[in-house]
Amino acid sequence: MYNHTYKELITKLQVSQEDVDFFANMPFARPYIDNTSLYQPVPFVSRHDKGDLSDKFFNKAINSHDTIPRALAFMQRPGSLHSPPTDENGIDLSQGAENPFFITFCQIESGVNGYIDTAHGGVLAALFDETLGLCAESYRVFVSEEGGHLLTASLQVSYRSPVRTPSAVIIKTWMRRKEGRKWFLEAQLLDQDGLLKAEAKSLYIGLKSAL
Numbered sequence: 001m002y003n004h005t006y007k008e009l010i011t012k013l014q015v016s017q018e019d020v021d022f023f024a025n026m027p028f029a030r031p032y033i034d035n036t037s038l039y040q041p042v043p044f045v046s047r048h049d050k051g052d053l054s055d056k057f058f059n060k061a062i063n064s065h066d067t068i069p070r071a072l073a074f075m076q077r078p079g080s081l082h083s084p085p086t087d088e089n090g091i092d093l094s095q096g097a098e099n100p101f102f103i104t105f106c107q108i109e110s111g112v113n114g115y116i117d118t119a120h121g122g123v124l125a126a127l128f129d130e131t132l133g134l135c136a137e138s139y140r141v142f143v144s145e146e147g148g149h150l151l152t153a154s155l156q157v158s159y160r161s162p163v164r165t166p167s168a169v170i171i172k173t174w175m176r177r178k179e180g181r182k183w184f185l186e187a188q189l190l191d192q193d194g195l196l197k198a199e200a201k202s203l204y205i206g207l208k209s210a211l
């Protein structure tokens with residue numbers, strides 16, 4: 001876990017302007033960066049070194065010029081959708097692949113290859129776990145306004161087509177439903193041409209007490 005709350009981190013850390021400029025040159029990312037977008041850039045919290053031993057996999061091991069040198073996250077602007085339909089737990093039912101709550105762009109280089117010019121499936125699973133976790137935490141903090149910490153209990157990944165390297169991808173993540181401490185989320189990973197590369201379903205569980 002962290003020495004700070006997720007809310008402290010996401011509100012205090014800065015979004016890298018270099019990452020914004022990098023993805024702003026890509027047609028598939030530009031609509032989200034536009035000022036009129038329903039999405040706002042937010043820090044990819046786990047890419048930041050917090051001066052402790054947290055998040056070393058994402059801020060060090062796969063944060064280099066030949067692994068995943070760039071990652072840029074976006075969250076739906078609060079109030080961007082007025083009075084969306086909700087279920088009995090207040091979960092926004094309009095969310096889905098066409099209306100994801102949280103979006104991440106990643107530049108993926110050959111340092112994460114399994115086969116030649118192909119990203120390793122384990123790295124894609126890690127990307128799903130992290131971005132689904134960020135989506136769940138952001139939804140918890142900014143929409144549900146609940147306390148606590150969420151941990152991954154299960155993650156199911158379906159690989160539809162190889163992810164070539166180097167390439168840029170978009171990962172769309174959204175809340176599907178919530179049952180008490182159980183948060184169910186879904187995700188899609190697509191390439192720059194909008195082709196579906198992989199999908200995921202996950203279960204995050206809120207801890208009964210702080211770690």
Ligand SMILES: CCCCCCCC(=O)SCCNC(=O)CCNC(=O)[C@H](O)C(C)(C)COP(=O)(O)OP(=O)(O)OC[C@H]1O[C@@H](n2cnc3c(N)ncnc32)[C@H](O)[C@@H]1OP(=O)(O)O
Pocket residue numbers: 006045046129130131132133134137150151152153154180182203205206207208
């Ligand atoms: C910024 C944040 C980004 C973070 C993204 C990355 C997050 C991570 O990778 S975390 C690291 C990997 N995950 C872990 O280490 C978690 C290890 N597991 C655990 O600690 C525990 O099993 C934990 C906390 C998930 C659940 O334990 P606990 O709270 O005791 O659950 P428990 O009371 O047994 O079960 C609660 C409910 O969940 C269900 N459940 C528990 N585990 C699972 C599971 N693996 N699959 C399906 N359902 C499960 C139970 O059936 C029960 O359901 P119901 O209430 O309907 O009967």
